[in-house]
Amino acid sequence: RRLTHADAKDGTPRWSPDGKHIAFLSNRSEKPQLWLLRVDGGEAWQVSTLSDGIGGFAWSPDGQSFVAVSKTTDLPSEDADKKDDAEKSDVKHIKKIRYKADGEGFLDFKPRHLWLVPAFGGDPHRLTDADIDDTDPIWSPNGQEIAFVTNRTDDREMNTASELWAIHAHGKEERCIIGGDSSSFGSPSWSPDGSQLAFVGNWHATAGGALDNDLWVVGAAGGDPAPLTETHDRSIGDSAMSDVYASSATRPLWSPDGASIYVLISRNGSTHIYSVAAGGGTPKQLTSGDRRVSGFSLSSDGGQIAYVSGAATNPGDLFVADSDGKNERQLTDLNSDFLGGVTLSTPEEFWVKSPDGADIHGWIMKPVGFEPGRKYPMILQIHGGPHGMYANAMMHEFQLMAARGYVVVYTNPRGSSGYGEDFTTYTHMAWGEKDMPDVMAAVDWAIAQGYVDENRLGVTGGSYGGYMT
Template structure:
């Protein structure tokens, strides 16, 4: 008899990602990550899957974090990034058919962003951000031994830190190249902002990358260009493209074109605009959107607590240069498509009611590997044959979570759609409790996603399954503002948080009440980040929920304008005004303004290390409620946690957070 899922299952789950198929299409290497309870850390290893024998074997081991496996062009060696030389991260090389991994690089302490083999196999390009000496582990140790203070930071730029990455301290990701034999490495750039998204020219002579080299990149974040740098170093050459954000670039097989993901709305810093696939012609100096009319955004924009936020959609060319493959988010799914390099209508390949996080092609373009998960199945490696505009013979190659899935009872979500009072369709899902009986009455929990321009969808979510296992009906939707339903749906909340989104959420709750098994007196609402903002907004505009949980939330847009890691730039057509001379619009849409209307018991969860929605947001709401003698509890997590606590924070703190959530709902939504 399967058992109910519990909090400790976080330590049983295996998170599979980055499926990379060998050039000959015979093997796939992937990354498997897990949380270690005893060490209170995450470890990740490489696994090698033989597509001929279906043998899956662990390829690296130890208390390490191995990631980004990349096949050499001849298929004999795998390069990967590892922290096994702690605190330094290095690129390692390991022979596929036997032998120990050896460090290719000997970098100082810092962070490696991405690695890419040159097509001729003689070099590895990578991005690297150096940790300044005062902030290295050894320097901190020496200060502690001598009783010295942590040095102050002198800040001169508005964008000087990033949640999950910390403070830049004047160092940014630069393009480097290492000799694959000697390991000799050197930087090719020295920019005052980060470089990324590397792609080699087919003849291995140049590296393309993206960088914002405008006069003031902090205040013009979307002025990103594609640049070419000689592999041996030298002057940068700009690729002619329209102004706008760019990323996920890929040289064509013949070296005459570069595909990239982006758009041309320079003022859209919130991500409302659909990211499309563009092709830049290096000969004619022109670039064009090859999917005009495709009303979806590229990339994996589906939220889950089983992986970091989303994933890129770096397009992949077929070897003949006639087609491009890419990912896009659509009604809760992340779908794999193909499209003619000349433009046209995208062709669906894979991903109906599923979540695809990455894919790769063999050298001849006939074999394809990817990672795929669903609402009831954590991600595994899949492989198939690509031909005639379709993926054939698709099958799961790994079953890392099979034993665990056989042990627990997983609830399958029920998809639904309803209408808001103004006629807008609201798409969502409900999870029923274990042993569900529609003749009984159940408490309901409304989950609201963050972003806001992201989506819930067909992906495994431990927290949702945990709540269903505790006897709650879990409701989650994609109200206006979400991605996956067209640009107009996303743009509906520009400058209007708490408007159409609130209407849609309440309509979704009303629709569930018509089912007859929801106890209207025992409903809760919760969400994180923008979902926390909406939770705050909901309880300050209605008393229909018995209790609420707001997590890493936005409370005061006025103060967020200067304390968020991304400074709120004035102007544009999102939030009007600014924080110093025209704060009225920001304040009008801040839940704190309406804190006097909150009567719902509120659990506030926040991390001191959150740079996206700083702890001052939680402090303001907590203080406002306590001085009014309202029921509120603040759970304040330490500096080592960040905005991503619920999905990638320290394992013990994730466990604590989930227990606080269960305890709060048990206290307030119990039938007793």
């Protein structure tokens, strides 16, 4: 059943605690704002009017308010004209060492703050006012505190630390839960009784994503955190790539009894849901198959998991399974009309030896209408990151190339995520040098299959893949 019909982008839906409303972000008023919709019908109405829009939000446990992330500031009215003049100018006055960001370009030097927004009428007010971003907020079960991600270190202009802090929901009292110059933590998640927080990360902020992110727990008051997955040689999180579905921001989810924590883990080209005992232990894989499982949630009684699952020839659909991964049922078939009207190339998995003997994972796509005995031009695709992972997930760009008569080859050379920490860190201080033999080994393998015209080879990629190209 379709719930919204506006000519706009509606996303990030969140159930109210009592299940009677759905809150979501929409750009109906240009910048993304909070909107509410009654589940039993009726038109949606706008809740927030923050001038810089909202980038994320969470319901309070009592369902009466939201904590929202916004760049909005409460500038005095006498500064409004100065602000308007500054926005009209194309001159950039750089006053901080951190002035550009991937995906944003030149920064506007307006940090993201936490705001408290009433759900059913009333004025919003700003909770935090730091000179650096405060993001990823989550309420404590009793509604008294909000945990969030920030960097309040003294050297924050020069480091890449990511700390966990908490603020009183109805005041300005802030406290550090876990942090420091070397901290690289995020995705906080309160235990059901509020006594602990689970989170993801490591103590190596300067590693730039090369080292595995572990699952941790720490007492709500702070103190020494306990790693739960440090003996598991895969990073916590979804590192898969797709151009039809972005990575999901699913934080660790606790079972209602607090005994287990559910996370996503990427391994050898697939991403699946795992459960980890709250006291530590080997993660237990719950879903399986050559696919990418992404956003997921637990039922209120913890008996079922709902999740999005896609594959190389399907953008993704909604599934439900028991909390142990059994009795999976597909609930939607959203792309049947589209898929029924196109011819797709099914990627064929291969493994190849790099010159030093390392095993490199890749896929090859034959052109649509492939004829044995003919030779075809080939395009090599190289992913960005470099700490990411091509996966058993749909790539529209690759399908378009195959439809135009190209062989497409894509691989996960060393430096990629999903194959162990040593594999990911192998290219440290050697980008484009240590990984190139891995990529070229796949090219040689593809040519050896006999249907690639070695005089018509192309190479392309995005971000780090562009650098490699």
